[in-house]
Amino acid sequence: MGNEKKEEKEKLTIEEIENLEYYDFMAHMNAPFFNLGGFSSLDQTAEMCKISEGKRVLSVGCGTGTNSIYLAKNFDCYVVGVDIAEGMILKAEENAEKEEITGQVEFKVGDAYNLQFEDNSFDVVITSFVSQFLDLKKAFKEFLRVIKPSGYLGINEMYKSDEIPEIVAEKIEEGVNSLRDATELPLTLYTPTYWKKAFEEASLIDIKLEELPYKNISMKQLIKDIGGFKYLLKVLGRIIKYAWKSKKLRKRIGLLSKAKKKLFRNKEAKKYIGCVLCVGKKP
Numbered sequence: 001m002g003n004e005k006k007e008e009k010e011k012l013t014i015e016e017i018e019n020l021e022y023y024d025f026m027a028h029m030n031a032p033f034f035n036l037g038g039f040s041s042l043d044q045t046a047e048m049c050k051i052s053e054g055k056r057v058l059s060v061g062c063g064t065g066t067n068s069i070y071l072a073k074n075f076d077c078y079v080v081g082v083d084i085a086e087g088m089i090l091k092a093e094e095n096a097e098k099e100e101i102t103g104q105v106e107f108k109v110g111d112a113y114n115l116q117f118e119d120n121s122f123d124v125v126i127t128s129f130v131s132q133f134l135d136l137k138k139a140f141k142e143f144l145r146v147i148k149p150s151g152y153l154g155i156n157e158m159y160k161s162d163e164i165p166e167i168v169a170e171k172i173e174e175g176v177n178s179l180r181d182a183t184e185l186p187l188t189l190y191t192p193t194y195w196k197k198a199f200e201e202a203s204l205i206d207i208k209l210e211e212l213p214y215k216n217i218s219m220k221q222l223i224k225d226i227g228g229f230k231y232l233l234k235v236l237g238r239i240i241k242y243a244w245k246s247k248k249l250r251k252r253i254g255l256l257s258k259a260k261k262k263l264f265r266n267k268e269a270k271k272y273i274g275c276v277l278c279v280g281k282k283p
């Protein structure tokens with residue numbers, strides 16, 4: 001994407017920013033990363049998918065490109081990132097340039113349900129905090145189309161436990177509903193059993209699943225993965241600047257932080273939710 005387009009995006013008026021959809025808005029805020037399992041959960045997913053030197057990997061819903069760049073750098077593979085939000089792709093390209101890895105990654109606007117790639121063209125398709133927003137049947141069918149035979153589909157998403165005390169289950173549902181309202185996105189927290197079933201129904205084989213409960217996730221490590229306190233403060237500063245400038249944005253940011261607090265900072269809820277890694281092979 002050209003520099004002119006990037007400059008245009010940077011120069012959006014407050015009214016235009018107020019009207020951005022959730023992901024374009026987050027891209028404009030320069031949100032670094034959405035995967036709450038951090039790089040260790042990505043490492044684990046990549047290892048389960050046998051990503052190694054020279055493999056062609058497609059990251060669907062690549063966001064600002066952090067995961068794609070990390071995979072290319074640490075696993076020496078070639079990564080194509082697609083995302084439906086143009087703002088995300090602009091930031092991903094900017095980040096790849098900053099990291100001087102443009103020869104090993106490319107980013108394109110694209111839709112998970114209708115990928116612009118040939119059949120059997122990737123060794124691995126990976127999603128990180130993306131499939132949980134999608135119609136799994138429809139999306140997995142399209143992912144399988146572009147995966148080569150004996151290639152892998154790997155997801156790194158959120159889960160809720162199969163068995164949750166009723167009172168905690170209600171709290172989790174409340175948190176999910178608030179997040180849906182704040183983002184206007186169709187988030188669903190599936191159980192590990194449901195994720196596994198979706199892989200089986202897509203005819204994947206050798207399915208492996210790992211759960212990483214949030215209570216075990218180190219915030220210190222996550223902040224380090226995001227780029228450190230300094231970077232996080234910069235993003236927060238940008239968010240506060242916009243909240244200060246616009247009542248509408250203040251309301252939006254307030255709703256988001258309330259929803260995230262309900263789900264991720266509730267001691268009881270945290271015991272029953274986390275990141276799920278699931279990997280299966282295309283026969």
Ligand SMILES: C[S@@+](CC[C@H](N)C(=O)[O-])C[C@H]1O[C@@H](n2cnc3c(N)ncnc32)[C@H](O)[C@@H]1O
Nearest residue numbers: 023033034035061062063083084085111112128
């Ligand atoms: C929570 S973010 C995750 C971004 C990135 N994978 C990460 O871990 O930081 C979800 C991303 O999925 C993208 N997305 C949602 N629906 C999509 C679709 N149908 N096709 C492609 N991308 C989609 C959004 O634009 C957003 O960037």
